[in-house]
Amino acid sequence: MSGKGRSLKTRATIICLRSGKVLLVRKKGGKWNFPGGTIEDGEQPVQAAARELKEETRLNCAGLLLLCTLEVGDIVHYIFTTHCDDLTDAIADNEIAACKWVKREQLNADLLTPTAAALMSRRLPALSV
Template identity: 35%
Template sequence: MKDRATVLCVQDGRILLVARERSRWALPGGRIRRDEAPHEAALRELEEETTLVADQLMYLFQFNGFNTQHHVFFAEVGPHLIAQPGNEIARCRWFAPVKIATLSASVPTRGIVELFVRHIGVPAPAGVRRAP
């Protein structure tokens, strides 16, 4: 089974997805190199694919795909940061969590987002208070 660092990056209550040319939407991330820890791979892949540099990552959970084990990390980025496609990525876009289920997205992406929303929730957009 391959190991992959996957980043759930949230900004103003929306989740960042990336896509290669003519490919499905996916969460940023990639293969963990032999000489790096999963969190190091997550930081590297986020920056390579989106140009975003996360100040902090929080480890969330492992998610087993068909032949890949995803080490899932959470990163919240400020509203002033802009994601730009980098490396092999052609598109970066922020989506409301409910919209992701309707996209042409990878199966692991849908599963990871569903688990995250159901068990952790998505931070409210800036300036919006949730009812207690």
């Protein structure tokens, strides 16, 4: 519970970088989002980030670094970054229908889910060009 008497959800969100591009994922019929998901009971945020990245994209990226924690709406996002080499490719898995690498300068709110667009508006250094 936050000080305002409302219950906050927690989510691990991963900004996965490769040669100036950011990895985005999309559920069937949805807009693009950053990989990530709910932090389960008893799970540390970094564990959730690694699990979600593997479940959604089949990536096993070592070196997940906590960038910051941001509250957007009723969700607290634990934002992690990681870097992949140019030979690493993401493969859509589980509920994810597609993955793509997008140049940071091509990210825009029209392309993204409302939550991802809200995170973009925070001008995170990892997403800056």
